[in-house]
Amino acid sequence: MHLLALCAAGGLAAAPAQAEDGALPYDLPDTVDSTLAPGSDEPARYIQDTNDLDENILLPAARPQDDDPDRKWSRDYIAIAAGVINSPTYSGSDDRRFLPGFYLRGRLSGYSFSTRGTNFQVDLIRQRRGQRTDWKLGPIINLRSDRTGGVKDPQVEALGDRKLAVELGISAGVTQSGILTSKYDQLGLRIVGLKDISGKHGSWVVSPTIDYGSPLSKRAYLGVSASVNVYGKGFGRYYYNVDPLGSAASGLPVYTGAGQKATAGKYTIGVAGAYGLSGDLRKGFVLVGGAQYGRIMGRYADSPIVAEAGSADQWLFGGGVAYQF
Template sequence: MDRFLPCLARRLPPFALLVLAAVLAAPAQAADERALADDGDRLAAADGAPDVPLPAQPAPARFLQDSEVNEDILLPPARPQDDDPDRTWSRDYFGVAVGVISVPRYNGADDNRILPGFYVRGRVSGYSFSTRGTNLQVNLIRQRSGRRLDWKFGPLVNLRSDRSGRVKDDQVDALGKRKLAVEAGFSAGVSYTGVLTSKYDQIGARVVALKDISGRHGSWVVSPTVEYGTPISKRAFIGLSASVNIYGKGFGRYYYDIDPAGSAASGLPVYDAAGRKTTVGKYQIGLAGAYALSGDLRKGLALIGGLQYGRMASRFARSPIVSIAGDRDQWIAGGGVAYQF
């Protein structure tokens, strides 16, 4: 146990609600939300260091967007051999998680839908990668074995399909579908092991920045996240996270403003405030945990689960899509099974 906890703390990201990824059969979509996923930010087990859930997002018509949803679920990556103090780079691993997740029908909706989720993560020669919903990211900073301070930086690509299909709300559907957006950007962060409750807990901070490169909303999203996690025992882990999503003007205009034609078709009032300026559109807090069926969080089977509360804010919250047809309060919950080898 004395050797297990330090190793687990180094390999297990403090927390991470890792995304129950999107339905494989439906058209592609993406990310914040939260499939199985922080900035989640959501329990994701560490890639040698706490890997924070990427900001994620709510589920569009058929997918869960990781970039705005931080409901990540823990997926421990370390193996027993990582106890070897002479190893330079964190050991290679591969992990997968499957389960179900309940997400809003769109970001700001007043009801949820149940989606199946799938998540993959791995590390090769110290370089880690992960899929969260329709989001793919790679960490270009190699993970060193036994290091307490870990930096992360790398590119990510995201497909955003919010409202790209029917959301089963007559007024919102009458506004018309939104086209699939392709976003590219980066994720950067740092985590530190042994801070508050013991030598084995972890605290981390990260930021995810995405820019539309497909000409859909023509704008950007930035999501800073802070998170904390700790192994409770050899079998159990718990994590907390808090994040905020900041949107550019074009994003608000494309997804939350309503022009006269849209107003006439839907019966919702004309609204143009969401696209006037950069907006803090959503706050999120999350709780996630894992319990190893194999008896060791670093390998084998584990039960995973997470709960996230989000609150639509400012100009987005005042949009009729949210204030009339939807709800400011957004809940996401998920659970499943993870396996790592």
């Protein structure tokens, strides 16, 4: 699920997550999967990494199935959301900042699309009206802006900014409706694989995610999500290693452990909810909000960027307003 989406549907969160790391992802049958991803009016270097926000501040889908028996595909819709998120200044930081967030999600002729954090994805498997099992497969493009600017810690700042990375990949998964509480609750599994195509970190990220969401009433919705991020060696070298020159400039010790092998580097768990201001989650304005906890692990947590200058515990909070039409 997502934050702004979570918060709106990114929910604001941003909401990996993603793609890897990142926000609130839910699709009730023929509803809006709300996830809010963090967007910003500031230059790209100040935008929080999309994936670390994505998975998992959740946001619900919005409308039930169309009652038209002649309709073949799930109904068309567009959903937008806006709000604010509070997040670490970089993945591993113990400093925080507020950022504006936005979210866009929709479906046209059975094909779904959405933003999640700073990524955009399209589902190329058309969703048929009334189906309980929804398979998903499609391309995803992501902008990774971690440590591209706005770092508050003077030691990490002395290491120099990283450049904005452009990642391209595939998102695949399945969502089953009618699991526990009603025909509208959903259990979803998905995996996102991303590869840097811009030559910045030159590596890859793979993120499996599981999420569950259910309407509590016609007016309220709650969802939870969990995800793990597995990083390639080049990712660790670029974002978490400290070379001798960086050590001399920052005072942090030399560290090469993060780039020695591909490994799981972070897990996240999130919760998000929505409340229909009109009395009905299926239409009109909806308040959204959520929280996400992430923990940096293993070789990544041992990096002085995290262990000495930051924190392995990563919290994300967000809230906002969504509207579907």
